[in-house]
Amino acid sequence: MDILVSGAGMAGLSAAVNLGARGHRVTIVERSSHFRVNGSPIDVRGDAIEIVDKMGLLPQILAQRVDMTEQGQFVNGDGEVVARLPLEETSDSADDIEIAREDLARILADALPADATVIFQDSVSSLADNGDGVDVRFVSGREAGYDLVVGADGLHSAVRRLAFGPERDYIRHLGFYIAIADLPDEQPRADRVNPVYNYPEHMVSVMRYKDKALGVFLFRSDPIEYDYHDLDAQKQILADAFAGHSEWRIPALIEAARVDPELYFDSAAQIHMPAWHRGRVVLVGDAAHAASGLSGRGTSIAFTGTHILAEELENCAGDHATAFPRYETRQRPYADFAQHSIHGGAELVVPATWEAIHARNERIAAASR
Template sequence: MRILVSGAGMAGLAAGINLGVTGNDVTIVERADHLRVNGSPVDVRGDALDAARSMNVLDQIHARRVTMTERSQFIDADGTVVAELPVSEISDSEDDIEIPREDLAHVLHGALTPTTSLVFGESIAHLHDDGAGVDVAFASGRQDRFDLVVGADGMHSLTRRLTFGPEGDYLKHLGFYVALTDLPAQRGGDRESSFLNWPGHLIGIARYHDTALGVLNFRSDWIDYDYRDLDAQRRILLDAFAGHDEWRVPEILDAVRNDPELYFDSVSQIHLPTWHKGRVVLVGDAAHCASNLSGRGASLAITGTWLLAQALHKHQGDLETAFDEYETNQRPYATRAQDSAGPGGDLIMPATQQALDARNERLRAMTRG
């Protein structure tokens, strides 16, 4: 089949591998002009480890594993440690692999088959599914026809919007915002990741290998802004953290002002009753974003694209049956991940001083053993 994949994040790259090795001619279009590899380390866990093994990428993922959450601590305004974050609070199993997002992207990119091509700076503008194929007009003006379109374009998926309707119909805001920014001046130095809280806020520095990342989280009701407007993102963040100059806060806010790759988004989930319509199917965050609080986004991207490719291969030409099988097999993983996101916000940014003190006391008791 000729398959178009929209988006080259974890789901798009994994789709490229899994659909490529099962004999399809795959084109991935990525809106950015490069792989968007920034972000903090992500986890590959559970059945995604088996899928990664079948994709022949598990050894490389293992080789690049980091242990950032084993070295995470909460500090006070002077930088004194007030509690450590035991790894059991984040991870279910010691088999889980934590890997920098950029490393996972490069491993997946390197495993694309010769039948998969990746086009940067391109995006779908218009789709028309006539039942026998999908005519696609691209933003560049190019036109083409595919047997299948896979939407792997993230939480704010355009493919989903064009096929299923407005984002607001499917997005559930969890009440938090998250930002990540590179801190080149903080590279090297300490090995611990340190996080400072005040009620409803977390700001800190995550460290792994030689990298230092500024991490900002805050509680907020939904904010209306153009999610692609970097200046609007900066304004929202600087407002949310205004009036604080303790510890390394000024340095992190400076990075927010200057980082061209700043990552900022709402902590939200996507809930859809079905992930396919006609010849269009959704994978990854576009289908079932569980939010970064679940720690399962990358794993869902890997299992989902693996299950989709297997189902399409098994039911050659019978798309409806293949999509149903994909959804039946992937839905339990997505539901579990979405259900698991709940407590994460209270752990990393308690809403009140009382809740913060109680969190720190609870973590101290755990570390005392």
């Protein structure tokens, strides 16, 4: 079949690799001018490890594995260590694989079938399911027809909006916003410690991996109205959230975010839908069931979902009307588990009060002792 995949993130690339491996002709359309690789390292865990092995990618992923023993350290306003975060607080098991987002994107892009088409700087503007296929119009004005459309375009999915209705019907804001900025001037450290500073309802940290460093910001907030395509607006929201605080390294890290041309900024939110398919359109990854970065499982369930989708299409000889419900039945437990796994994560990384911050530090320090 001719299949359009909207979005070239982890879910979109994984969908294209899995579908292409089964003989489908895949076109990927991506709004950005390049593969989006900014962001913190990501985890491959649980059944997703077996999936990437079936995809033939496990050796390459293991070769690029990030050492997970980097020490997370909670610090006070003067940078003094007050507690060290044990690895077991943030991982499921020693089998978890952490990998730089850019490395995983490159591995997936290199695994695309030779006949796959990737179109950058374009996106879907309308969909018309005619029963025998889907007529697609793109923002560029181009038009094309496909047998199936796979929405892998993330939390703010255009395919979901066009096929299922407005985002507000499915999104659940979790009360946080997150930003991630590149720190190109950060000096490397042999120990690669990752310091974390909190004040009530806010967190700012430096995350080091390989030869890179990132500034990571979290703050509690009710939903904020803004254009999520407007980078300047996002930078202003972030600066306002941390305004008036000069302790530790906050001003320098906010300035690094301000000058980062590819700052990541978004709400911590989940997508909850009763169904992920309608006619010849189907959703995967965050577009279908975003769990939020607090789960640490977004990429893993993108791998399971896209593999299951391609497998069921093959098992059903391309009969999407049978394959799509079977995909949902098998993938739903993974999505539900990931969405429920966030509980407690917020209290660990961004406590709401000074009392909660001190209690967390004392608990972790006592456990370390």
